[in-house]
Amino acid sequence: MTGLKRPLRPPDWSDTHSAPLRAEIPTARAAYEIALGQMPPWVHGAMKLRNWIVGKFGLTTPSMGQGMMQLPIVSETSKAYELGLIDRHLTFTLQTIRNGDTAHLTTRIWFNHWTGRLYLAVVLIPHKIIVKLSLRRLA
Numbered sequence: 001m002t003g004l005k006r007p008l009r010p011p012d013w014s015d016t017h018s019a020p021l022r023a024e025i026p027t028a029r030a031a032y033e034i035a036l037g038q039m040p041p042w043v044h045g046a047m048k049l050r051n052w053i054v055g056k057f058g059l060t061t062p063s064m065g066q067g068m069m070q071l072p073i074v075s076e077t078s079k080a081y082e083l084g085l086i087d088r089h090l091t092f093t094l095q096t097i098r099n100g101d102t103a104h105l106t107t108r109i110w111f112n113h114w115t116g117r118l119y120l121a122v123v124l125i126p127h128k129i130i131v132k133l134s135l136r137r138l139a
Contacts, residue, residue, distance in 0.1 A: 004072040004084050006093055011108035013120060015128070019135035021103040028081040031103045032096040035134040037069050043130055050123065057115060058088070090116030103138050105131060 025031050039047070071083035074093055084093035090111050097104040107127070111117055 004074050004086065006074060006084065006108070007091060007110045009110070012111045012116075014106060014108040015131075016104055016106040017128075017131045017135055018102055018104045020139045021098065021101050022138060023101065025098070025103075025138060027078045028096045028098040028103075029076060031098055031138055032081050032083075032094070032105075033069065034137050035096070035103070035105065036094070039130075040133075046126060054119065087112070088115075089113045089119055103135065105135060107131070 019035075021031060025034060071085055071094070074082040074084045074095075076082070079098050080095060082093050082095040084091065090109050090113070092107065092109045095106045095108070097106070109116070109120060111120075
C-alpha cells in the first residue's frame with residue numbers, strides 16, 4: 001500500500017474486461033505490465049492530445065512515457081494488482097486480477113467534480129478500445 005486510498009463509497013462508474021492469460025505470466029502485476037506497460041504509438045499521440053486539452057482546464061494527467069506504469073500502487077498481491085490516481089475532477093483505479101488462465105482488468109471511477117463526468121464522456125470510447133487491444137497481449 002502506498003498511501004493512495006480509494007473513496008469509501010462505491011465507484012460512480014466501472015467496467016471490467018477479461019482476456020485469456022498465458023500460463024507463463026505468473027502474477028497480476030506481470031499481466032498488468034505486459035498489457036499496459038507499453039502503449040502503441042497511436043495511443044501516445046491520442047494521450048498527448050488528451051493531455052493538451054485537459055491541461056487547458058487545469059487537470060493533471062499521468063505521463064505516458066512508461067504507459068500506465070507510473071501510477072501510485074493502491075494494493076498488490078500475486079493475484080491482484082491495483083494502481084490509481086486522485087485528481088481534482090476524479091479518482092480512478094485500475095485493478096488487474098489473475099484468476100487461473102484469465103486476466104480481468106477493472107477500471108473504477110469516483111467523480112470529485114462535474115468535470116469528471118464530462119471527462120469520462122469524452123474518453124469512454126477510446127478507453128474501451130485501448131483496454132481491449134492491450135489485453136490481447138496476454139493471450
